[in-house]
Amino acid sequence: MSSTAGTSSADDSVVRLADVRKTYDLGGTVEALAGVSLALAAGSYTAVMGPSGSGKSTLLNLVGALDTPTEGRVTVADHDVGTDSEAERAGIRGTEIGFVFQTFNLMPRLDATENVALPLLFDDWSRERRRERARELLSLVGLGDRRDHRPNELSGGQRQRVAIARALAPDPAVVLADEPTGNIDTETGAEIMGLLDDVNARGNTVLLVTHERAIAEHADRIVHIRDGTIESIESLDGAGRDA
Amino acid sequence: MDARETLRMAGRSIRSHKLRSALTVIGVVIGIASVVTFASVGASVEADIVSEVGSSSASNVYVLPTPAGEGDDGPGFGGVSQPVFTEHDVKQLEKTKGVRQVLPRGNVRVSALTHANDTVSRNQITATTPASFPQDAIVAGRAFRSGAREAVVSRSARQAFESNLSVGDTLSIETEDGNATTVDVVGVVNRTAGQLPFASFAGQPRFYVPTDPFYERTLESPAVGASQRAYPQLTVVADPARVSTVKGSVQNYLAGSDAAELKPESVELTAQTSGDFVEEIQDIVGQVTRFVTAIAVIALVVAAIGIANIMLVSVAERTREIGIMKAVGARNRDVMGLFLAEATVLGAVGAVVGLPLGIAVSYGATVYAEVAFTPAYGWFVIAVAVGILVGVVAGLYPAWRAARVDPIDALRYE
Incomplete structure (x- = not known):
């Protein structure tokens, strides 16, 4: 039942899933992932598409070290996500993974700079270095003049820019974007996707989860998931991207 | 973090x-x-x-009869007003090493006190000896003399009558049987040497008269074989450095005292320092x-x-x-x-x-x-x-x- 895809044995893979199964015990046993193998090469841009309930959220949670596989192995930058140590997984999330959520998920009482610096706070960076890094990244995402604003003083697009800057703060092995344009209008969504493309162009590995074909086409390849398995992998070779 | x-x-x-x-x-x-x-x-x-307590009566040992068998909480303040200590006991205690003075104390039952035509009803006045009034306790006048018809009053007693009572005035004491005795007020005091540790809290008017001639409770002393005055309470003023030794000596003496023979079964004799009260x-x-x-x-x-x-x-x-x-x-x-x-x-x-x-x-x-x-x-x-x-x-x-x-x-x- 396992689908093997991509360059799972390649040395430059930053994320590897090897025959991963995830089952939930909700009264009966529900198999969210039924044997998935996938590798993300460093600097690659991958989109995951699938209908709701297909297992794409589960995949994202596993790669994001928010959850552990029932079977198989998930590694991010050679760290085993299946570790029993909660602190270790928190460490992986804090240093190797950058999350970009549909609902932004910014801390409401922290200003833009502090939100961007938050992952670094838990990685024990000094206050000065955190601020410096956060300001640098806010300028990079075009919010150099909004760095003292709180989330409620920012537009949806601006909030997502802050979230992207936060995702980049620890210089992660992979940026995980979960429906990053789901809560913003089309025009702003295009800007955000442009920013994500830039992020990838700067050498960051990006994993994008979406149910919109147009959004998925920003990636180099699209992994189609259905019923907990990889149905197909579509290579785009940059065809769907802006020139 | x-x-x-x-x-x-x-x-x-x-x-x-x-x-x-x-x-x-x-x-x-x-x-x-x-x-x-x-x-x-x-x-x-x-x-x-x-x-x-410490300032006024630190070197006092109070000797009084208390109800027997009060348990471990100590004898308490609840003395019984039983005259048991004879003149013989007083003299013997005075001879004890470290004792400076023994101040007997008793109550004289009266019915009223009169000063300048103002009569105040009162049940009792205190009979004691002149040594109860150390020099530093006397506010005005002097201590009474033993055997004299004289009285000493507390400061608050000066205001007990319509017109102020002062040294040189006379006071008429009416006894229970209706006889009246006139005494001269010779002194005003702010405390007495033998008072209980907390007596100064209650600033009530107090009147003091000499035991001789006013105190009349007598018992036959078993040691002497003659009738003597007997008191319900003695205050032993000790050398401040030897209070606890004196307390021990007093307790030893009490076992063989007149009081031990005279007291009823239900009463025991106790000696307490003000430290005991403080505790x-x-x-x-x-x-x-x-x-x-x-x-x-x-x-x-x-x-x-x-x-x-x-x-x-x-x-x-x-x-x-x-x-x-x-x-x-x-x-x-x-x-x-x-x-x-x-x-x-x-x-x-x-x-x-x-x-x-x-x-x-x-x-x-x-x-x-x-x-x-x-x-x-x-x-x-x-x-x-x-x-x-x-x-x-x-x-x-x-x-x-x-x-x-x-x-x-x-x-x-x-």
Whole structure:
């Protein structure tokens, strides 16, 4: 039942899933992932598409070290996500993974700079270095003049820019974007996707989860998931991207 | 995340809910202030009593009959007014080593006192010896002479009649059988050497007359075989350096005294120093203080529940924030630390505000009660420590709940 895809044995893979199964015990046993193998090469841009309930959220949670596989192995930058140590997984999330959520998920009482610096706070960076890094990244995402604003003083697009800057703060092995344009209008969504493309162009590995074909086409390849398995992998070779 | 950053974040959360935090802190403030107040007032009252006793009667040994078999709590103040100590006993005790004076004390039953045509009804006056009035106790005039028809009065007794009583005036004493005796007032005193440790608290008018000729209770002394005056209470004034030795000697003597033979079965003879009284008072005041302070501790428990409650609300409200923090690398212990710090800061702020408030209130209370203020420093330290502890304990469960939040659920939480 396992689908093997991509360059799972390649040395430059930053994320590897090897025959991963995830089952939930909700009264009966529900198999969210039924044997998935996938590798993300460093600097690659991958989109995951699938209908709701297909297992794409589960995949994202596993790669994001928010959850552990029932079977198989998930590694991010050679760290085993299946570790029993909660602190270790928190460490992986804090240093190797950058999350970009549909609902932004910014801390409401922290200003833009502090939100961007938050992952670094838990990685024990000094206050000065955190601020410096956060300001640098806010300028990079075009919010150099909004760095003292709180989330409620920012537009949806601006909030997502802050979230992207936060995702980049620890210089992660992979940026995980979960429906990053789901809560913003089309025009702003295009800007955000442009920013994500830039992020990838700067050498960051990006994993994008979406149910919109147009959004998925920003990636180099699209992994189609259905019923907990990889149905197909579509290579785009940059065809769907802006020139 | 280091402690300073944790505190900084906790401070921000507290400031972002100013009213809620302030109300929670007020609970702690009330608890801490009550504990400090009651403990301080108790300590002040105790210290005041001790100093009162210590200054006037530290070298006294009180010899009196008390009801037998009162258990381990000590003989108490409840003497029985049974005249058992004979003149022979007085003389023998005076010969005891370390004893300076033995002051017999008895009551003379009267029906009224008259001064300048104003008659005051009164049941009894005190009969004692001139040695009861040391020089420094005499405010005006002199001590009475033994055998003379003279009287000494306390300061407050001067105002007992319509026209002021002063040295040189005469006082008419009407006895129970209706006979009247006139005495000259020769002195005014502010205390007597033989008074019980706490007598000066009650500033009642007191009238003193010499035992000779006024005191008439007599018993046959078994040692001498003749009828002698017998008193219900003796005060042995000891050499201040030998009070406890004297107390022992007095107790030894009492076993073979006239009083031992004359006393009824139900009565035992006790010798107590003012130190014994002080200990007893300290025991009682200490018990009352502990009891009241324990009630104040209830306020602290309520405050702790307040903190726990508000922290649980806070955890529920910030579930999503906890999820965000976890997603960007916060470990369980970081989250736990944040909430614990928040609760601890609430407790500590309450303690820091409550302590001076408690000191101020207890100071006010001592001024009102006209007692010298004695701060209970030990309790101050305990109060602050308890305030912080209350925060920690109250914060533990909410913080644990926060740490256990599943980031996947929390991020989905709207």
